Amino acid sequence: MLIAMDAQHQLVNAATADRQSDYHCPGCVQPVRLKRGAVVVPHFAHVHATDCDAFSEGESTEHLRGKQQLATWFATSGYTVRLEAGLPDLHQRPDILVQRGTGQPLALEFQCSPLSVARLAARTQGYRQHGYQVFWLLGRPYQRQLHLNSKALKFLQYQQRWGTFLLFLDVQSASVRLLHHILTLDAEPLTYQTSRLDTRSQSVLSLQQLTPKMSSPTLPSAHLQRYYQQLLVARLRHQRGFDVLQADCYQRGGTIAQLPSWTMPTTPQVPLLSVPYLVWHAHVFFALRQRPGCLTGPQIKALLWDQLRPLLARRACLQSRGQLAQQLIAAMIVTLGEQQVLIQRGTDWQVNSQQLRWGKG
Ligand SMILES: [Zn+2]
Incomplete structure (x- = not known):
């Protein structure tokens, strides 16, 4: 600890404390000793071993x-x-x-x-x-x-x-x-x-x-897309979530390599997930296959959120995680529109089954 209490109950910084005075821990009020020397950073330490809650030794x-x-x-x-x-x-x-x-x-x-x-x-x-x-x-x-x-x-x-x-x-x-x-x-x-x-x-x-x-980050150009997809799948093989994703794909009659190209992440994203972004995109693919027909805007958002939520990493200091997740969902809706997975019909979205097929792999 850097601060201790002197006999007048004043807080004193170890850097300016004088060696002759008595000092006490501001937490447990037990006596502490000033440690100062050529190599040590000036600080205080409890004189006796203690289970002080406020200051543990070994700083x-x-x-x-x-x-x-x-x-x-x-x-x-x-x-x-x-x-x-x-x-x-x-x-x-x-x-x-x-x-x-x-x-x-x-x-x-x-x-x-x-x-x-x-x-x-x-x-x-x-x-x-x-x-x-x-x-x-x-x-x-x-x-x-x-x-x-x-x-x-x-x-x-x-x-x-x-x-x-x-x-x-x-x-x-x-x-x-x-x-x-x-x-x-x-x-x-x-x-x-x-x-x-x-x-x-x-x-x-x-x-x-x-x-x-x-x-701005560099993105793979369109003609390299297929090559990029193979490379991505090969590299992801050793990452967290890969085996589970592979099993999920098998269960639905495909493989990771057969996922449609729109599921392949090509844009750098904030590191919010505990697994690769491909996992989220693949889960969106699975979920949309279960929901043919037309969906409202709120239904699409709910579907994307349901797939995203279980994949979020614990980020204890990130106050705006909810807001960032909403941005991810909004960007995903844009991508799904651009890739013709969803086709806008007034305020609703038509799910395009053409884009929800397994590829050749
Ligand atoms: Zn103490």
């Missing part, structure tokens, strides 16, 4: 340094900063609580250790329900090559100007890295763009005002 150097860096960064950017402030109404203690003027308070969590998605969801919802905004910044254990099964993805957040994004803090260089417009296309590596800010020379405001331009 990493990275975590201690990162918290101080963030505190300094926000303070020099004009924020009121409280380190390790206990929030009694939530029973939560964010690493840092910042506020600019009378704006909405923002909880910053610098995560360097494992955290279950259930705990992450509970903490994130706790903040939001009590009127706090929350940002998760990820430390070194999460800074590996990003892929669809990365532990980092459960921290995925969304805002209009950054799309789906993640924030990382690199304590070595005291810099914040923003990975924005994180997108997935089946059987391809995740794509994203990166912006880096030096917390020693750039203010928090320059991060908030960052409006990166989204470069």
